[in-house]
Amino acid sequence: MNVAEKISKLKKQKNAIILAHYYQVPEIQDVADYVGDSLGLSQSALETQASIIVFAGVHFMAETAKILNPAKKVLIPDMNAGCSLADSCPPDKFKTFKEQHQDHIVISYINCSAEIKVLSDVICTSSNAIKIVESIPKEQKIIFAPDKNLGGYINNITGRKMILWNGSCEVHDVIKAEEIIRLKAENPDAQLIAHPECQAVVLEMADYIGSTTGLLDYTIKSTHQKFIVATESGILHQMRKSSPKKEFLIVPTDEKCSCNDCPYMKMNTLEKLYNCLLMEQPELKLSADVIEKAKNPILRMLELSK
Ligand code: 13P
Ligand code: SF4
Numbered sequence: 001m002n003v004a005e006k007i008s009k010l011k012k013q014k015n016a017i018i019l020a021h022y023y024q025v026p027e028i029q030d031v032a033d034y035v036g037d038s039l040g041l042s043q044s045a046l047e048t049q050a051s052i053i054v055f056a057g058v059h060f061m062a063e064t065a066k067i068l069n070p071a072k073k074v075l076i077p078d079m080n081a082g083c084s085l086a087d088s089c090p091p092d093k094f095k096t097f098k099e100q101h102q103d104h105i106v107i108s109y110i111n112c113s114a115e116i117k118v119l120s121d122v123i124c125t126s127s128n129a130i131k132i133v134e135s136i137p138k139e140q141k142i143i144f145a146p147d148k149n150l151g152g153y154i155n156n157i158t159g160r161k162m163i164l165w166n167g168s169c170e171v172h173d174v175i176k177a178e179e180i181i182r183l184k185a186e187n188p189d190a191q192l193i194a195h196p197e198c199q200a201v202v203l204e205m206a207d208y209i210g211s212t213t214g215l216l217d218y219t220i221k222s223t224h225q226k227f228i229v230a231t232e233s234g235i236l237h238q239m240r241k242s243s244p245k246k247e248f249l250i251v252p253t254d255e256k257c258s259c260n261d262c263p264y265m266k267m268n269t270l271e272k273l274y275n276c277l278l279m280e281q282p283e284l285k286l287s288a289d290v291i292e293k294a295k296n297p298i299l300r301m302l303e304l305s306k
Contacts, residue, residue: 003270004031010277016052016075018273019044021061022212023234023265028056028273035238037213038064038110039125039305042298045069054277055284058083058264062284063114067294070286077272079282081264083111085197088167089146091115097143101163104141107133108297111169112146114286117294120145123301126196127211129154133162135304149173153196153203171262172197175230175251180205183228183249190249193218194230202230219243232262 001009008031011018019041020032029035034044038061045053045065052073055062060083062076089112098106098119108120109129117123124132133154136142142160144151146167155162175198184192184205193215194206203209208218212235219227219239226247229236233250240248250260276282286294 003274007031007270007274007277010274011054014052014277014280015050016054016277017044017048017050018054018056018277019065021057021234021265022216022238023232023262024056024268025234025266025270026237027270028268029234029237031270031273032056037125037127037211039127039211040213041065042068042110042125043302045072046302048072052277052280054273056268056273057081058086058262059284060086060111060113063286063294064110064117064298066284066286067114067117067291067298070288070291073280074284075276075280076282076284077268077276079284081267083264084170085109085111085147085167086113086116089113089116089165091119094119094145094165097165101141101143104143104163105136106143106145107136107162108145109147109150110298110301114290114294116145117297118290120297121300122304123297125211125301126150127214128301128305129196130157132301132304133158133160147197149199149203150196152200153209156200169197171232171260172230173199175199175202175260177201177205179251180228180230183251187226187228187249189224190226190228190247191222191224192228192230195232198230206230215239216242219246219248231260232265233260234262234265 018032046068066074105121142162144162145165151164191207
């Protein structure tokens with residue numbers, strides 16, 4: 001048996017479910033029971049009947065699964081798979097910032113630690129951020145954390161003036177407008193599709209902006225045949241599977257690199273996934289207190305996303 005077959009067998013024996021984000025390596029996406037964006041993964045984690053959730057993604061995603069479904073054993077192939085965006089918002093500094101703006105509520109992007117979720121009133125993902133912000137009365141002052149690019153994009157679309165925490169994702173924030181301009185000139189028939197974690201200068205040029213699921217769906221439904229994809233390269237696997245005849249170009253970050261890999265997402269490997277399912281570790285654990293306090297803003301988001 002190869003590793004993928006061993007994982008499938010073990011998964012059945014242990015009544016485990018494998019949830020994978022689109023930025024995982026193709027081999028992991030192919031053994032997963034569900035592949036999706038942060039919102040879809042959270043909903044799957046909440047609804048699953050399995051005893052074990054193996055979360056092939058990054059730390060904050062596994063934390064969210066544990067918060068939503070604390071009775072399950074939540075495993076993550078590599079406990080060091082963090083997120084530069086979540087790390088850009090340390091809870092002690094954010095707490096002080098929040099205290100300085102006591103008349104504001106806090107909307108946090110799901111890409112943040114459980115401690116930041118505890119300090120938040122409502123969570124959002126890139127697929128429901130505009131809907132969540134628009135559900136808040138116009139006169140209510142808002143702090144948006146931790147992604148300044150997503151927050152700026154929402155401000156532009158909604159006309160709100162949310163105060164933005166100065167955080168960003170090291171993968172999306174380095175996608176360069178010059179490279180896109182060059183690719184567009186070389187491929188005038190291509191559409192530019194971008195994740196809202198990209199800088200405003202990139203988003204201004206985009207034909208479509210959306211979460212990873214949004215981007216994938218757009219490429220499936222569109223009659224265009226070529227796409228310049230401004231996000232992490234892992235999403236190309238499902239795009240190519242769904243539309244084998246269409247062409248997908250990832251935006252190079254510089255002349256030496258032709259790919260946008262998230263170093264944290266790519267810490268997970270098929271081998272690590274197998275070992276983690278076999279040994280049932282590393283296991284993600286959170287205190288009952290954090291789970292209790294972080295749950296409400298996430299449930300509020302899920303309610304508002306219906
Ligand atoms: P999505 O919710 O769009 O999948 O985004 C997750 C992420 O980490 C983007 O960098
Ligand atoms: Fe975090 Fe960026 Fe990686 Fe997404 S792509 S997990 S935001 S570092």
